[in-house]
Amino acid sequence: MKQAEKIAALRDVLKAQKVDGFLVPRADEYQNEYVPERAERLLWLTGFTGSAGNAVVLADKAMVQSDSRYELQIEKQVDAAIYTTTMNTDVSLGAWIAGNAKSGQVIGYDPKVHTPGQIRALDADLKGSGIILKALSFNPLDSVWADQPSPPMGKIEIFPDYIAGRSARDKREEIAAKVVKEGAVATVLTLPDSIAWLLNIRGTDVPHTPLPLSQAIVGADGMVTLFIYGQKVPEDVHAHLGNHVTLAEPGTLEDALKTLGTQSKAAGKPVLFDEARSSIWARQCIEAGGGTTRNAEDLCILPKACKTPEEQDGIRNAHFRDGVAVTKFLAWLDREGTTQTLTELDIADRLEDFRRVDPTYRDSSFDTISGWNANGAIVHYRATEADHATIEPPGMLLLDSGGQYANGTTDITRTIAIGKPTAEIKTAFTLVLKGHIGIADLTFPEGTKGADIDIVARMAMWKHKFNYGHGTGHGVGCYLSVHEEGGGISSRAMRPYKPGMVISNEPGYYKTGAFGIRIENLVLVREAGLMEDGKKALVFETLTVVPFDKTLIDAKMLNADEIRWLNDYHARVAKLLMPYMSPDEQAWLQEATSPLKKTRAAGPASKQSPRLSPTKSSPKIPSP
Secondary structure, eight states, X not given: OOHHHHHHHHHHHHHHTTOSEXXXXXXXXXXXXXXXXXXXXXXXXXXXXXXXXXXXXESSOEEEEEOGGGHHHHHHHSOTTXXXXXXXXXXXXXXXXXXXXXXXXEEEEOGGGSOHHHHHHHHHHHTTTOOEEEEOSSOHHHHHOTTOOOOOOOOOEEOOHHHHSSOHHHHHXXXXXXXXXXXXXXXXXOOHHHHHHHHTEEOOSSSSSOOOOOEEEEETTSOEEEEOOGGGOOHHHHHHHOTTEEEEOGGGHHHHHHHHHHHHHHHTOOEEEOTTTSOHHHHHHHHHTTOOEEEOOOTTHHHHHSOOHHHHHHHHHHHHHHHHHHHHHHHHHHHHTTTSOOBHHHHHHHHHHHHHTSTTEEEESSOOEEEEXXXXXXXXXXXXXXXXXXXXXXXXXXXXXXXXXXTEEOOEEEEEEESOOOHHHHHHHHHHHHHHHHHHTOEEETTOBHHHHHHHHHHHHHHTTOOOSSOSEEEOOSSSOSSEEEEEESTTOOSBOOTTOEEEEOOEEEETTTEEEEOBEEEEEXXXXXXXXXOEEEEEEEOOOOOOOGGGOOGGGSOHHHHHHHHHXXXXXXXXXXXXXXXXXXXXXXXXXXXXTTSOOOOSOOTTOOOOSOBTTBOOOOOO
């Protein structure tokens, strides 16, 4: 079906259901960033491939909305003859509905794919408009999607305790203790990565993130009911889960939530429920059983964000392995980038080839962003078979990629010059680099939040009236989500840093129609003694070990401390990776990591260098 046919068929169903419009979020009932093919409703209807967005379909008009990361992409992918496109920074979803629907009209929504917080915000925007929101008993889009894929049935696997650093029993007891402390009867978990962390399991249900799609109820007694298709659970996983975890088919969740509501009423205690991350449908089921809910953040988010020492070792090892693969790729690209015809797709495929050599590599952690020149200015650009660029030097390649390894998740961006960079590009790159180093070299007191330090990454750029529209950093999981809640670096990151958090450090600059620059390493929050006032001092240990493109650096713009950090970093990269390079690659790496010329000599090796000796959770990297 063409887009016009799809929206016409949807409108016919809406008319038959006596509703005047319908909301189509880029979400599933688990509120995942990555969703299974079955839940790609926004993509199927509109053609928009972004990881965040909404559509509103009315009888005579329709709109697709996303955030500033996708401003250029949404205009390219969505048919302007059918849909208006907007940014959520320009107009809220509710404000658009209020301005385009009429008083008395009914806008339907699927309560399984919307949170209470989202519906509350829409209600607030629609107050006084006379427009009514109505939860529907089924998703009308599913009834017109004739070839909608079936639910994924990938097998669950065990995430070993020696990598996790804690047993599932230990984690269950921690969460149950929190339920008791809050005076609740149970908590409902609907985020699959929280459940995967809690039970030390992983899966293959969605692209790039090793999740078994599931939901769970955790009682105050530590008993867990896991709602998942039984055919996905092998015998070894049954044994691993033990007697304290009961399996139930997803279709029984509604009745179980109603029963939980009845238990809540009888005990006079609430059910802990995360209104920002769980569906309004689940809350309605609990209330239908007579229970009450108390809004509380998913109890797994903070402990999941604070990696155990064993997880930290595994993550370091994963970055070591990834550093070997990406550095070999960069050496190859330097040889081949100007000697053969390559496309953005060729670049992404070749990088994947280098990663796949490692026996612990499982998947990419997201679709590689390979953006040449103007495409690099599209923050979450994705090259496709139908729409991609050919590398025609000179120019700039922005390459944002990552890997899922058996013991850790990586995310790295390198901006690479192919041909001679202009003075404008070198200035912009060096300003971004200054911001990156500012974060990487920071010492800060316990209690500091991401909102407190975001300015450090932007100060040098602001002096030149440059800026970027995305956050500076996000949390990252341990063989889990590459975009994990917990720590972060942005004006909205209000959670204080805790040791063990893994966060991206990725300032950027984007000149529309010309080029994009982003420099990204992952960092680990570590203790570093005490501040003068007695508070714990924290620092960022840089985990990523891949050289930067020195041809893009204007050394005159860097101060002595920045040059010291850069030369120390490159010295460490060379020391760690050199044994795994071929002779030609060693020669390339030696040049790529040599100290900047006409600068002060690099200082002693960083005391924050990660311990990369093999451990049980850090299998030895085989020689090439």
